[in-house]
Amino acid sequence: MENKLYTFIIYSENVPGILSQITAVYTRRQVNIESLNVCASSTPGAHKYTITAYCDEPMAKMLTAQIEKRIDVLQANYFTDDEIFINETSLLKISTPIMLQNKNVCKIVRIHNAHIVEVNPIYATIEKTGITNDILELYNELNSTGCVLQFVRSGRIAITKDFTEHLDEYLAEREKQRKDI
Amino acid sequence: MAEKITGAEAMMRALEKEGVNTLFGYPGGAIMPTYDALYDHKKTLNHILVRHEQGAVHAAQGYARVSGKVGCAIVTSGPGATNTVTGIADAMADSTPVVVICGQVGVSMLGTDAFQEVDVVGITSPASKWSYQIRRASDVAWAVSRAFYIARSGRPGPVVLDFTKNAQTELIDYKPAKINFIRSYDPTPALNKDSIKTAAKLINNSVKPFALLGQGVELGNANQEVKALLEKAQIPFASTLLGLSDIPSDHPLNMGMLGMHGNLGPNVMTNQCDLLIAIGMRFDDRVTGNLDTYAKQAKIIHFDIDPSEFNKNVKIDVAILGDCKESIPAVTELVDATKHDSWIAGFKPYAEKEYNKVIDKATHPENGPLLMGEVVQKISEATNNEAILVTDVGQNQMFACRYFKYSKPRSVVTSGGIGTMGFGLPAAIGATFGAPDRTVCVFCGDGGLQMTLQEFGTIMEQHAPVKIILLNNNFLGNVRQWQSMFFRRRYSFTPMLNPDYAMIAKAYNIATRTVIEREELNDAITEMLNTDGPFLLQCAIMEEDNVLPMTPPGANVDEMLLEI
Structure with missing residues (x-):
């Protein structure tokens, strides 16, 4: 499969130590990070990571799945340049x-x-x-x-072209589940 | 006003609240306030003093695997903490719920290269499910509850709590905490009804279905549910190393073990079935062999609670995310009661071939030195196949897992994912505490036993009824086997000059017997099982025996060697 520049947009709770957990997912799989930007997001309490890296699509999928597996990561997605x-x-x-x-x-x-x-x-x-x-x-x-x-x-920053804000929807859904517990 | 207590005392109360009653640990400087608090909780928190911190985690793993509860280890900072890393990584690979509490220097000393200071969170993060530094006493209740929730929920795993000294000594008003929700972590994802329907349809249309069971079945306590599905649709199955006790060995649909040293039938039929149903297993390379030729002819359904396992190694057709205790019955409801007699009968010639070429020779030798296979089979039979099997890693592990038989769930404790030599002995100690009513047999080689031999001290002190079977061939047998197959018999540093193990056992007051002649074996096994407390049974094993059959690394799953 062809290597492409993917942009990974990741949201996590604002707790220490997440950045090294995320970058470790890339290094362990020999993927070099081209650029990285971290800052508070528009969602209170959530931090946004914008990371670019060259890899093929199965690797991009694996990276996002492994990043999302970290307990304090809220969401991880990957995009090509035409999607953002x-x-x-x-x-x-x-x-x-x-x-x-x-x-x-x-x-x-x-x-x-x-x-x-x-x-x-x-x-x-x-x-x-x-x-x-x-x-x-x-x-x-x-x-x-x-x-x-x-x-x-600077590193790349990016916003999605989607009409829906997936993080907000995810958090709203989770809050509903919290009430059910 | 509530009474003020220390963070260390809060730790004790938080552990008790989580239902902990057994701890495996080793004290040291930075965890001393916690050990001081433990002194007042000796009645409720049974602390087992191990002889090395690695042993504490492996014992906690053995405890967790047989009991289904979270195992707990407690150690000091620096070297105490780094000694636990192998156990943590092992528990991560094998999805074992353990909580490891490490002492740490006070917050004001962090980052100054203080005495016995190590970046524990930095070291353990990549190898654990969650790793957290407790910097204030007021965090203790929250962190402990969160740790146990994370360790036991979803796909279980190890959690590390790095407990700074100031947090242990600070005084706080203790308020218990109960964490059962983390918004960034969803351990019980809702079932997708469409994929359940698709899976059921694939099963109903399948003529040659084959199921692969992993430890996930046991971790999800779904043994009965999975059995019901397989029986309803008459689906033959095989298990991974860690899934061997999911369903009893003598079940008519049980075709045996998968993998490099698994049974011939299941491995060959993986490449002949039209539908592969993987339940709580992760397509490890030791199971799949060459991925390019693995089950290409089949549709694949994968049940797992960890979404990152889908399509990781093997491309699948239907992913069913969720707890298999829920997802399997949902599928069972939709599948037709049917029969696959001729397909199931197709496994038989392979089983017979393997029996004639491999199993019979390994378990019923007429002359020559003792073989691992016969020892394992005799001991399994002598325990009525009801014992818990613990193994170390290597040939002993492969022979033990192949020839032991399982009649009850949670009967296999072995290091599968990372293959930790030295795992067996401490894990067996933990198993005796996790399942005090069951017989625990641990099979070790002469190499692995020496890696955690100091735990003889723990066995002596606790009088832990571990039945240790030392399969001694004076070699690092598995490496030697590979050297003979792939490195032109250049036995580079695999012959072992061994000590007198019987004398070592005696030094630790462990009853022992050495068997050299075949005629003595039965009597020695009876003596071992009739002895109250620990026992070391040393068997002098043929030096250059090989584990067979074998799929050479990277070979196709259906290309098993029956002889070399």
Whole structure:
């Protein structure tokens, strides 16, 4: 089976130690995590993990099943790029003297729809949001002018294109079951 | 105002509330406040002092496996805790409900490389069902209740509680807790009626159905339910190593054992049936052999309570998620009472072939040194097939599981998933506490016995009535067998220079007898079973005997070797 970049969206209770339990599921099966983002989700108390990794579909299934098996994990699902909206952000620190010398630098920033968030005589900070390729293109073009001092790119974040919020439905169902006990 | 008690005392009360009456443990610095509290609970919490922490967990496993209750082990921090890891991993692979309580340094010392500090949660998380650090006394009641709920519910497994020293000594107002719901964990998933119907339809349409029973049947206490289904539709079945006592050995539909050293018929027929019904088993590689050729001709129905087992190794057609005590009767109701006489008769020629080529030779040798098979069979018969079989790992395990017979549920205690040498002796000790009314026979090899030999001390102190059968061939027999088959008989470090085991038994005040001649065997077995308390029966076994039949690793399930 073909290896593809899958995005895993995982929700867990906000308790310590879950991240290492989740990443251990990948490492044990020799799957390398490409990017990882963890933050509080829109559901109170639930943390959201957005993880990307290259693997085939049976492996993606196995990973989600094994992650969901951890006691404090609420839900785990995997997606291909067409099933989700994705975004990343990046910051570039560039040299102000080079920017003033080379008019192309400002042009590249404008063409790529990036924002200058700070300028001082020494450096300027540029912010660019988009998908991986957009960000890397901007970086490569700026880098060819020799102006880039620092570059950082965030992990992927993603939201599903589904009409239903599966986590909320799951939690509502579980709360009903709690009352029956 | 409620009386203030320590976290350690809270632990005692919480354990009692969970119905614990037996603990296997070993004290040490970081768990001392808890042992001090235990001193006042000696009447209700029977603490068995083991001689090594690994033994504490294996004993708790043996206790849990035969009793159906949660086994409990208690140890100190650092090395005490790391010594339990093998047992925890073993319990995880074999779905055994145990709770392991480890001492830990105080919260203020965590992460400072304090004396006997080890990251227990970090080490045990990947190998346990749940691992939790108790950092405050006020968490004790909640954590203990949650631990036992997780250990025993759903697919059972080991839980670790890392009990910091400050949490043991802090004073709190104790409030009991009862956890029976965790929103992120659903151990009793609702049955899917459609898949029940589909399964019943497949069974009704099947001409050559074959069922594979695992330990899940026993863990779900569904022995009767499964038997009713198989009898109604006249479905022949075979069991995995851990499922051998699901249904008695002499049941007419019982075709024997699956796996690498299982019976010929079930393995061959796996690739001839038109429907495979897997109940509470997980298609381990030792059962399936080569997955590319495994049961490709058959539809497969898989009953399991753990959804991550579906399609993990073998692609299945119908998944039935849930407790088999519920799901099996739901299917039974929809299946037709029918017969599969000619299909069932098809197993017979294979059973006869195996008997003539393998079993008869292994159990009725006329001359030469003693064989493991004959010893096992004689002992099983002498106990009226009613004893609990505990085994170590290796040839002793395979011969014991093959030739012992089972008439009652919860009669097999063996390390299946991770194959832990040294498991047998401490697990057998635990079994004598979990089932005090039953005879417990443990078969060990001369290699494995030495791995946890120190538990002779526990047997001596408790006068635990463990019947130890040492099948001594002065070899690490299973590895030697593989060396002879796959490594050109290069016996790399498998011959064992052994001590005088009888003398060791005597040193621990354990009655013992050594059998070299075949004529003495019956008498020695009678002496062992008639002896009140522990007994070591040492049998001098032929050195280079092989476990047969055998599906070589990676070979097709129906390509069993009957001779080598």
